[in-house]
Amino acid sequence: MLLPARGSALPMHVSASARSRLAFALDYPSLVEARPGAERVREAVGVLKVGLELFVREGAASVALGRELGCDVFLDLKLHDIPETVDRAVASACQLGARYLTVHALGGARMLEAAAKRAEREASGLTLLAVTLLTSLDAVDLAALGLAGSPPDATLRLSRLAAAAGIPGRVSSVNEVAALRADLGPGAVLVTPGIRPRGANDDDQKRVGTPAAAINAGASLLVVGRPIRDAADPRAAAELIVREIAEAAGEARAS
16 A cells, blocks of 8 residues: 655645655756756655656656655656666665656566565565556557557556566556556555646646546556646645545545
8 A cells, every 4th residue: 555755744735645645757857957846846745756867867866856855756767677687776776765666567577576576675665666558558559569458458467467476566547547456456556647637738648537537446646747847836736636636535625
């Protein structure tokens, strides 16, 4: 199950449990730009997600930023390599203090098993999340890749592969969350990217959903980037999403 953020202050008008279920994607090219973006929303989100763009440029400093601001860090690297390389990368992520780390289910059973065993040995509190299908892919893309079945079918197959390898979390679009929750049970951490508040642009995502739809389907953690980053008031945008999460989860609206 999803754990609350560590050591962070919370304004009275933001639900603590709902806040812990919102991850803000630090989709910035450098730490110079990411820092003010993160500082603007630090009290309205529980998790900061560091992706490839920022991590490739800034490395460990991008993870340290989240910890400095009192947020958990979701290191979204989608590791996909030979088992030994992924094993060592997981160890490094543990040493950096990341709370979540993605590995790609398409890396296969041996790679996933190596990642799971390393995370268990390190005992740092890292939660591994297996990426099933990118939210930018649809049925046409799967056919071009030679993958049989619909996106929901492929997602379930890859999720079960990860389950057999001991990976506790999944990343999938909102369209597949309900099926994964039913298959994996209440203890799995289900992360949903491609979240767009009502009326927002879908951008380059093909399988998107609203915060309420994701929570109602069984998502544990929602990832939101551009709808917060590009808003006139990023903190207010984040708080609106937190309130929608709280309402969908059956919490009383905070005032």
